[in-house]
Amino acid sequence: MEFKDQVAIITGGAGGIGGASAIKLAEKGVHIALVDLQSCEEVMEKIRAVNKNVKIIEKLGDIRDKFFVKEVVDETVREFGKVHILVNNAGTAARVDLEEMTEELWHRDMDTNVKAAFLFTQAVVYPHMLEQRYGRIINISSVSGINGGVLSGYGSSKKGRSGVAYAASKGALISLTKWVAKELGEFNITSNSVAPGGTETGITKGLEYNFDAQVIKRMGTPEDIAEAVCYFASPKASYTTAQTLRVDGGVDIG
Numbered sequence: 698m699e700f701k702d703q704v705a706i707i708t709g710g711a712g713g714i715g716g717a718s719a720i721k722l723a724e725k726g727v728h729i730a731l732v733d734l735q736s737c738e739e740v741m742e743k744i745r746a747v748n749k750n751v752k753i754i755e756k757l758g759d760i761r762d763k764f765f766v767k768e769v770v771d772e773t774v775r776e777f778g779k780v781h782i783l784v785n786n787a788g789t790a791a792r793v794d795l796e797e798m799t800e801e802l803w804h805r806d807m808d809t810n811v812k813a814a815f816l817f818t819q820a821v822v823y824p825h826m827l828e829q830r831y832g833r834i835i836n837i838s839s840v841s842g843i844n845g846g847v848l849s850g851y852g853s854s855k856k857g858r859s860g861v862a863y864a865a866s867k868g869a870l871i872s873l874t875k876w877v878a879k880e881l882g883e884f885n886i887t888s889n890s891v892a893p894g895g896t897e898t899g900i901t902k903g904l905e906y907n908f909d910a911q912v913i914k915r916m917g918t919p920e921d922i923a924e925a926v927c928y929f930a931s932p933k934a935s936y937t938t939a940q941t942l943r944v945d946g947g948v949d950i951g
């Protein structure tokens with residue numbers, strides 16, 4: 698009952714972690730706005746299968762565009778009346794080292810992974826979450842945002858490296874998470890990050906991992922990450938803010 702008739706906006710909703718988070722929240726009765734560049738039809742079908750009572754909207758477009766972001770939030774509030782949960786999940790990773798990094802790729806990753814999270818956070822808070830004195834903002838960062846990225850270790854090939862812009866953007870996302878937590882805590886709006894390790898989704902397709910540096914010797918599943926999203930999204934998680942929860946099988950814990 699705790700989530701019943703809440704409303705969530707989830708970016709990257711067609712993808713692995715966004716899709717799994719949407720399905721888990723929908724199971725709990727949350728109405729969902731899925732946002733992506735690609736069709737979310739497959740995820741929408743799965744949502745209907747787990748809970749036919751929740752309403753879904755799909756918004757296709759580029760989250761780096763502030764006009765699109767505003768349109769998503771406006772339409773969500775028009776359709777559902779409110780927005781309680783924001784999951785800034787869509788992300789891109791140019792697996793490129795310092796020397797080969799281009800300005801174009803740098804901007805693509807920074808804008809998708811950080812700027813869009815800023816734009817969505819601003820648009821859901823002002824005025825909606827602020828007026829209702831309630832909100833749960835969850836940013837999907839990465840272990841790369843904590844440890845500066847993976848050069849070697851569990852990425853066994855050069856392709857497995859996480860990329861300089863990716864690492865920088867995911868670190869910035871953690872700082873954005875904390876800033877928002879500090880500014881909005883007094884309004885009962887929490888802001889937290891989830892930092893996944895290697896997880897089986899589109900973004901890791903074709904990469905080979907070795908699990909020597911991990912305690913749990915497998916890749917994460919999108920559902921593993923979605924569990925953490927659901928915790929931070931819960932009305933009961935009202936005393937947890939500014940945190941980053943690693944869901945990474947225990948990488949580099951000494």
Ligand SMILES: NC(=O)c1ccc[n+]([C@@H]2O[C@H](COP(=O)([O-])OP(=O)(O)OC[C@H]3O[C@@H](n4cnc5c(N)ncnc54)[C@H](O)[C@@H]3O)[C@@H](O)[C@H]2O)c1
Nearest residue numbers: 709712713714733734759760787788839895896898899900
């Ligand atoms: N899979 C992993 O190993 C892993 C590890 C750490 C962090 N993450 C993070 O998890 C998040 C989700 O990624 P995933 O692993 O589910 O990959 P994914 O490729 O399955 O999903 C990413 C989704 O984001 C969408 N997207 C990308 N750019 C967009 C844009 N400009 N506008 C709208 N939608 C856009 C894509 O179309 C895709 O559906 C990302 O932020 C990623 O960095 C993933």
